[in-house]
Amino acid sequence: MRYELYYTASNQGRGEFVRLAFEETGADYVDVARLAGPGQGPEAVTRFIQDAGVQHPPFAQPFLKAGRLVIGQTANILLYLGPRLGLAPRAEGGRLWVHQLQLTVSDLLKEIQDTHHPVAHGLYFEEQKTEALTYTRHFLAERLPKYLGYFERVLGGAQGRAHMVGSSLSYADLSMFQLFEGLRFSFPQTMRRVEPAYPGLVALHDGIATRPNIAAYLKSARRIPFNDRGIFRHYPELESPEQ
Template identity: 55%
Template sequence: MAYELYYWDGIQGRGEFVRLALEEAQADYVDVARQSGPAMGTGAMLDLMKSKREPHIPFAPPFLKDGELIVSHVANILSYLGPKLGLAPEDEKLRCVANGLQLTITDLVAEVHDTHHPIATSLYYEDQKEAAKARSAAFISERIPKFLGYFEQVLQQNPEGPNHIVGDALSYVDLSLFQVIEGLRYAFPKAMKAYAADYPGLIALHDAVTGRPNITAYLQSDRRLAFNEDGIFRHYPELDLAP
């Protein structure tokens, strides 16, 4: 049976980290909210979340349905899928390391979201622009180098070499770091241009993932949604500052 991925239609968001793994592995999957027909569409996703029959309903998308099993949260989904898709280290200890790295990416993504919604998700961006400017300035000057510096160090200190963040082969964490660089470049192009020389390993990893045949095909397809100002990574020129 095909995997069923549930996430909001029209945005990459957190669901994109799961899509990249499924696309790289050429897994059989259905992006439920983007489909029409019986038991498809956003309505089907919301119905499942509110179900009175499912024993373990998810709090929020993204979540993955594999048969009767529902797996929620990006890092948890990728930890589950990684071994099945050949995108996780075979060594159990390294799989734990990979999960920790993915959880750190989750922390980063949450902070990216808060650059444009620092007060409340229930408010529009326009209702919190001044707070967003202050939050983004701190994020650019303090948090981007904190996170990317950490990942660069881990990459360079990988005993198997700096071609991958963990182990000696491509993992879902490599794919997620590609998405992080893509998203930050979209949201903060001035800042990322200034920082580019500081993280050569991450940039090389990003470029290597871009060149993988399955990823290249996906990026050129209509399955890859464009970044926009409804997702996690948003570009508001007034928030993009050179560090």
């Protein structure tokens, strides 16, 4: 079966967590918004969301078409794909655990998005910059260490395990990689300063980056560069308000 991922082509965003799972496992998938055929392209994504005839409409992108199923919510897509791509444990307890970690990643992603959009999605960053400065100061001081400390604890630290869940690669590992990629792009000064406190996560990130399929993907045109339209944005003033 060919999986069809529906997500904006303008930035990595939440879709990237699904793309990484596909790329690592060499799955047969298409990135619909980035194709140019009939029923493809960016319009296909929004058209589907607005289609009143859809039985199980997604609230937002990304969503996945898998045969007759339409699955929305990033973590839900990975819940479905995990066992099929060999990126989740077989037992129910393990599948719930890796999903729980992914849901915690989702929570963190929302808080990261709010660093540049704390007031309203519908406003430009420049219109909520004052609030963004305050929000980000609290986020970097209080929330980011709490999340990263938690994930480091799950991993067992420097002498810990190589994977977030059990002894095999799971989508939680790929998500940790992407989280670090994005955080380094958004908050480079902060990450340089705090990363020594998270040796397990840094080692995990570096290990994922050198996996053959991931390394090839990162070098390919399929990997959309980070930019200022996604969840992860680099606004230097947020990190160094005194500048």
